[in-house]
Amino acid sequence: MPPNSNPTGLPTVFTPGTIGPVTLRNRIIKSATFEGRTPNDLVTDELIAFHEEVAAGGAGMTTVAYCAVAPEGRTQGGQPWMRREAVPGLRRLTDAVHRHGAAAQAQLGHAGIVANSTSTGRPALGPGRRFNPMTFRFTKAATRADIDRITAAHGDAAVIAAESGFDSVEIHLAHNYFASSFLSPVLNHRRDEYNGSLENRAKVALGLLRAVRDRVGDRIAVTAKMSMDDGVPGGFWTDEAMVLAEWIDREGLVDALELTVGSSPLNPMYLFRGDAPVREMADLMPPVRKLGIRLIGKYQIKSYPYEPLFMLEQAAQIKAVVRNTKLTLLGGITDLDTMTTAMDAGFDFVAMGRALLREPGLPHRIQADATAKALCIHCNKCMPTNFFNTRCVLRPDTVGLLPSPAGA
Template identity: 40%
Template sequence: MSEYIDKLFSPVKLNGLELRNRVIRAACFEGMCPDGYPSERLIDLHRELAEGGVGLTTVAYCAVEANGRVKEEMMYMHEGIRPQVEQMTRAVHEAGSKISGQMGHCGNFSQNKGFHGKRPLGPSPMINMGGIPVGLPFAGAMTHADIDHVVQCFHDAALFMKSAGFDAVEMHFGHGYGLSQFISPKTNRRMDEYGGSIVNRMRYPLRALEAVRKAVGDDFPILGKMGLTDGVKGGLTIDDAVEVAALLDEGGIDMLIPSGGTSSMNPMLLFRGDSILPGLLKYEKNLVLKLGMIMISPWMFKKYPYEELYFLEGTKRVRDRVKNAKICYIGGASTMESLETVMREFDFVQMGRALVKDPAFVNHAMADPNYVNDCDHCNRCASIILHPDGVRCLSND
């Protein structure tokens, strides 16, 4: 075993949290919360990942408030789901792993039938295409009171998550979700102290980070997933992204996970490979949304061929700018050669599709140095996120 694979599979500490290795299951929306409640299948999935050897598993999309959900079939952090969440965190601990939850807020692009209030809110007014079928065609601009409210929701959600047994939280600063809508100049056209310069655009995300830190205390890991570029005209650039990383680092984040693209404008930048559009169309029940997706598909579903380690250069730029935060690589790390490269350059790795394909990746790779993960990045797992049965690897069927 090379020294880097040895590093990958050796125990390590992250802000006091002992992990049995450096492999983290990336947040991959599971689609296993019917009516917003974590199901037995969700619990089983994370137990299976823990039994399969990951150091840390991440529960996707833990919305910080009910209105922060893109769809009503997502869970939000509140006392009503405590029994199920505690059952899940216990199951992961019993299998020897640790568990994190990705804290998110959808901001301006809600499609949530159960949305309460007039309209979803983001940095600036805009059309909310996805919300048309549920009567939410417009998104408004957040007032200062709205910003204070969501900052408090981040605080309260973090408090709940820690008390329900999560070992870490991962804040979502990327992929076009609420916090990144402020970071991106494409969606943030504000003229007040929350818009304009990168320092201003980071004011709200940094306030959310400060609130989460206050809730969880100094010795609890806070991870942050961020964008390297939006990949759209007028969007976030890599030069801005390294400043975002520096500000999050100064704000006390423990680990940065640089990704890219946005779910609402340029999703293929974050996946690469085969388009997820055919699968999305197959399972989208609403005809208006279907038609909208087809019409905007040439702009939204751009082609990016898959290659291993497609965020390597961008992640190195972040690493070189950051002083304290650990760097976790994400994006096409699925071969043992790629993992060696990642361990030579960075501290941790997050894996999405390779673990959808084989939740026991770690156990298999530790037992067999010639292990090959046969995920072919067909992206059908990502294209079935709307399927009522939840996400899985269709090649395994």
């Protein structure tokens, strides 16, 4: 029998896998990449088509991103936020995904300091007051009342997701969004019970997870996207991530963890290995953000060489301390060899982002041809498009569809 196979003869990655009460047809998950297809904060036919294409392409589950739990929790205006008005559209989306045999997951979170307050028209909230050079505005320190409200909003959003037909919710604890910014010693300089020890800095993240689990129980799967490190000196690092993962695991707060790295405001390319498309990002920005990128882009938007399975070594450290929670490996998974390596290392699922933007049918192609390689070249020119209409600019059916530079 071939390595990493089973009595069916299929590679393990193409066999069913369970997350809580949900059984996926295979172990491949489309990771969250904001789609840019909701100009009025509600589901559109274009958003449904985006995820329907992923479902038809063979992924076991597709993740809708980004579903904010509150209006100010959006990274920018036009993103969906979870409220009763959104349910009919979300139900149409989940029904479409289910028709193709895939599961649907909603990524829930609050953008915190990552929010573009100019675009949302609301203050960006974080651990403290901080100047955002991209928007030329200051973030606002979240009060205890803000934290309580946002915590409760995560529970409410999870209920809405369940009522909308989602099989799973993914709670955003990464990239220095709201919960993750409290975890980071670089960003969290509060002088109250939410700063200091990791136990204090983790109160927001753990509170969000408890609120969600309390509200939905085992009706749907509960997962979280958790940073292993921010990629900045003095920030949240793997040693603390191991402790946090152990706490989450011990309390049974989630059914699975998807592991990631990077800081959207401080070091975004630490996650997106490969080329750094600074010029393309600046060209598509409104005037204020364009100026910000031109001034600080070459310092803030660094590039890191791409290599397959670039998060595996760190993720293995998290795996060593987790006993009951399933783990999803992200980063540099583009063919059967990398998928098999992840399965052999004991990971339960693999997640793919850019490769599925390039070709949503990649899972079917790999299953049909074990030697198939992804077409994605890690140029990262898909990154700037997520402000408008996320796509791979190299796909023949998207060439020429990039919008004109903002303000032109």
